[in-house]
Amino acid sequence: MRSEQHPPQPALRARPIGVFDSGMGGLSVLAELRRALPGEDFVYLADTAHVPYGSRSDDEVRSLTATCLAWLLAQGCRGAVVACNTASAFSLDFLRAQFGPGFPIVGLVPALKPAVAATRSGTVAVLATPVTLRGEKLAEVTRQFAVPAGVAVLHLSHPELVPLVEKGQADSARMRAVLREVLTPAAAAGADQLVLGCTHFPFLVASIRAEFGTQFALLDSGAAVARRTVQVLMGTETPGAGGETQFFVTGDLGQATPVMAALTGQPVRVKRAEFSFPEIAMQQAAR
Secondary structure (H helix, E strand, O other): OOOOOOOOOOOOOOOOEEEEEOOOOOHHHHHHHHHHOOOOOEEEEEOOOOOOOOOOOHHHHHHHHHHHHHHHHHOOOOOEEEOOHHHHHHHHHHHHHHHOOOOOEEOOOOOHHHHHHHOOOOEEEEEOOHHHHOOHHHHHHHHHHHHHHOOEEEEEOOOOHHHHHHOOOOOOHHHHHHHHHHHHHHHHOOOOEEEEOOOOHHHHHHHHHHHHOOOOEEEOOHHHHHHHHHHHHOOOOOOOOOOOEEEEEOOOHHHHHHHHHHHHOOOOOEEEOOOOOOHHHHHHHOO
């Protein structure tokens, strides 16, 4: 009996990778992801209706983040990058327990380890939101690397930084005034490494350099997260060949679109993500 010969089937195109942030800051991580994975498709979701997360309670941060990741899962994403230091600080273990191993989640840790290794003055600074600064992730890295090395770690924060980036004012006169206020004490204390502990803050590099020159080496986690995403998500499916990115926000399209275009350096089509908070999170995560 002759066996039937079936022609080989074309490989299925990989599902997209979800990227989430409370707002526009995650675009700095998305840029690193696109450089590392130029053939992959991405779905970027900014929860602009609830930004900033940095002044919210731990439970609020967890609930909002879970809701947004549930929406990315519903869009067919095969995993997600939590491109938000604040959300990562308190949500990663919770999210991984909720969504399980079938939906891998990559998060952020402030780049304190390389700052400690590079400092010559023995003093480094972390510029972040209050939630990130009090989070266990930063405390753990501090205990593991800074304390044994005898390196002093300064915690810096200002409530206007994230909202100014969200308004497209990353290089404005007001932003520079805020940066002078928040960073001058660190410069006076001799800090030579500045960890940008929020994904919004890589967009402040020009303003920081304009005010402080080369006083600080500037470090962020974007490239490290991209490398980790390659390790975690590549090989889970046939590599994509599209290299397309879809942009979604939960808030006002008219406000978000020009800011996203300016921060990405290209025209973008932004769509509204329609879903409710917080009911969708537990419904989707329980599947």
